[in-house]
Amino acid sequence: MTLVTVRVVMVTQACRFALDPTPAQARALRSHAGAARFAYNWGLAACQDRYDAEGRWWSGAELHRLWNAVKKTDPALGWWGENSKCVYQEAFRDLDRALREFIRSRKGARKGRRLGFPRFKKRGRCRDSFRFCTGAMRCGGRTVTLPRLGTIATHESTRKLARRLENGTARILSATVSRTAHRWYVSFTVEVDRAVPERHARPGSVVGVDLGVKTLLTAVDDHGGVIEVEGPKALRAGLRKLQRLGKAHARKQRGSANRAKAAQRLARHHARVADIRADALHKATTRLAARYETVVVEDLNVTGMVANRRLARAVADAGFGTVRRLLSYKTGWNGGRLVVADRWFPSSKMCSGCGGRKPSLSLSERTYRCEACGLVLGRDVNAALNLRDLAASGAKRLNACGGDVRPGSAGQPPAKQEPGTAQAGETGTAAAQATATPAADTHIRSHHG
Ligand SMILES: [Zn+2]
Known part of the structure; x- marks a missing residue:
């Protein structure tokens, strides 16, 4: 006992x-x-x-x-x-x-x-x-x-x-x-x-979580177990319908009654999709926080990415910011902790087998192939593995109180900035803020004995 x-x-x-x-x-x-x-x-x-x-x-x-x-x-x-x-x-x-x-x-x-x-x-x-x-x-x-x-x-x-x-x-x-x-x-x-609880029910358990554009999230735990959370079927179907309604709305003549009606249908459906998404994210994050003491996520530059129009829809849909916010308090409730990787940590560009790095990796490349060691792995799984292993080296940590803890010397030295990632750097502070501000709907107020 x-x-x-x-x-x-x-x-x-x-x-x-x-x-x-x-x-x-x-x-x-x-x-x-x-x-x-x-x-x-x-x-x-x-x-x-x-x-x-x-x-x-x-x-x-x-x-x-x-x-x-x-x-x-x-x-x-x-x-x-x-x-x-x-x-x-x-x-x-x-x-x-x-x-x-x-x-x-x-x-x-x-x-x-x-x-x-x-x-x-x-x-x-x-x-x-x-x-x-x-x-x-x-x-x-x-x-x-x-x-x-x-x-x-x-x-x-x-x-x-x-x-x-x-x-x-x-x-x-x-x-x-x-x-x-x-x-x-x-x-x-x-x-x-x-x-x-003072300690997590499964001390020492770690999971690295890669937040996806297509899959909701991909995670790898300390036993090498891979968890893939697809967006629920209702969400995918909902997104397709959203696209259809969006097009229908755009086709209607400006100022017409039909356009107003289409706009209302679009808005109503949008609200429904947002509800489904929020529900899926809640369920996935509750499970992760209950099962793992340490959860490691990427410090994705949410504001920077939303400014990029092509990714905007996908990012907003996947709710990167929401996942992090939910995890930051749910890990705390379970006696665990959330580790947020430095925003220069090359989780997708690094080989989880030998640590080698690719100078670039486009979003369309769904498989990671390492020329150095011959590793071939799903892009998301590779990223999740790198994040999982980061926990041991000690990255920027967010505890339940929303405060930052940066374990001094053990911290990962920031990787050299790659050409083409400069934009992310300029708006990078916004991402840091998204994790460091107390959660909008939940934060721990005070402690008792
Ligand atoms: Zn390799």
């Missing part, structure tokens, strides 16, 4: 449920989304006015005070009481954040794509969404309860979360309601007590 020591950590996590509102509730949802959009635009206009006059804008808190003063006196705003007042306040907070991010981006303090000045939200052009952070937020059976909106039926069971809320191991911090092309969702931000 083995004794496993467990520590309890508080984790912020997102729980999303699809909603099945009644027609009256759907009206109320639209009304709240409209109110949030209105408040955001109202705040943005107020900020622009003040900026023109005084060279600075209002903070989120100031806007909220301003709004509270105006809403009762301006008869044109008489409808404000139809929606939860929380929604307006949160819209001002969103605007505040958008303005700050704009400034950070302009100063160069924000990594990734340059941000423009926040724009007005147009109905039908922006994502319908609003947020609650106070008031009655509950779930149970196949329902959720939200402030002002009351109890709304959900598409799937909320039992798991309801049980955790009941026994006090989870607390709802906020609820964001949003609409994709085909339905409404509520996403609860939940603080959860999570038991994390």
Whole structure:
């Protein structure tokens, strides 16, 4: 019998449920989304006015005070009481954040794509969404309860979360309601007590993971076992249909009713494909983190690659960034760790047999053939092997807290930059950021004994 020591950590996590509102509730949802959009635009206009006059804008808190003063006196705003007042306040907070991010981006303090000045939200052009952070937020059976909106039926069971809320191991911090092309969702931000083992159940186990364009991922473990995760059939079929719908949309005359209809069909299907993909990635990463103590992935330059139009679709579809984000916290939950290879580590160009390197390897070459030692291996398997072996040499590590650990002298010296990879270098920092920033929906907040 083995004794496993467990520590309890508080984790912020997102729980999303699809909603099945009644027609009256759907009206109320639209009304709240409209109110949030209105408040955001109202705040943005107020900020622009003040900026023109005084060279600075209002903070989120100031806007909220301003709004509270105006809403009762301006008869044109008489409808404000139809929606939860929380929604307006949160819209001002969103605007505040958008303005700050704009400034950070302009100063160069924000990594990734340059941000423009926040724009007005147009109905039908922006994502319908609003947020609650106070008031009655509950779930149970196949329902959720939200402030002002009351109890709304959900598409799937909320039992798991309801049980955790009941026994006090989870607390709802906020609820964001949003609409994709085909339905409404509520996403609860939940603080959860999570038991994390001090050590992984299979100490010493290692797996190298190559994230693919065609296959979802290819992995090789410390016993040489190869794991290939294809995107689910539904995803591949979905992608084909997506392409068909995209073409159909492009053929329709601009501004025509048929084009609008095609656009709606395309968007609805796109949302469905994204759901299938997210689900597949969740399943694959859960399995890897449970089975292996150390998971090694490549530090792919996601921003750089998405800028490359030819690869854009494939990369976005495979969700490289998502895989890494999911792995970074799931390994932590299992008492394991995620190792991210240096972005110059030539995982695909290096021979896993003799360590020799090819000067170049095009993406179309699916088989690795080594002239030096005669090794012939699937390109993805070869890359996964190199990544697996990197764990022993100690590369940049990301632990569950999202902090970097770079085991000093053992670190792999960066490989010489190859001609033709310069672009990757220029935008390389963006990739590093994708792994180092705390996960958007989950990060460990604090530790207890
Ligand atoms: Zn070789």
